[in-house]
Amino acid sequence: GQSLEQPSEVTAVEGAIVQINCTYQTSGFYGLSWYQQHDGGAPTFLSYNALDGLEETGRFSSFLSRSDSYGYLLLQELQMKDSASYFCAVRASSNTGKLIFGQGTTLQVKP
């Protein structure tokens, strides 16, 4: 089967740094994406890694190690508004629209 594993919940304080891990087991791999979803809202795209290494976008960074089938999302200088669910997603095929999502990690930021 195909699966993505993420922690279900993470708690951190304002101003801190938090890392959300994602390990995947898929038939193919053509990139790892991260999405943010606030309660009741639509998921919004955060970042994407196709190659190994770190991608930085402001306070958010995403890392990929294809040899370890592993990636993470790093959130720095946490703000209360970062409280949300975060999903990793793998594009498992090069020519179809199929994305496989993890179950999501709920991040709670405390004052």
Add this chain to the structure above:
Amino acid sequence: EAQVTQNPRYLITVTGKKLTVTCSQNMNHEYMSWYRQDPGLGLRQIYYSMNVEVTDKGDVPEGYKVSRKEKRNFPLILESPSPNQTSLYFCASRDRVNYNEQFFGPGTRLTVL
């Protein structure tokens, strides 16, 4: 404004009464998908479409139909809804070049009694 729209946003219906959830995007995207989101299960793909008249099953297609007669529209049809189809549904689109960034609609919360 670039967006994906869905209608209705909320729907309560009864078992067996056919319904359609519409989805439309104004970004000229080739790819469109439908997902359902259930607690603890994340987002699961129902159907996707790579272009007009090209559709394929995702992970949970049973009980659903789709059509793609125009590039901008991708309706989701439940011919005979059942209570286990109570869920939050999202439509999404992306283009062929920036294929890693999906744009999601606002969601449709469906309750089947």
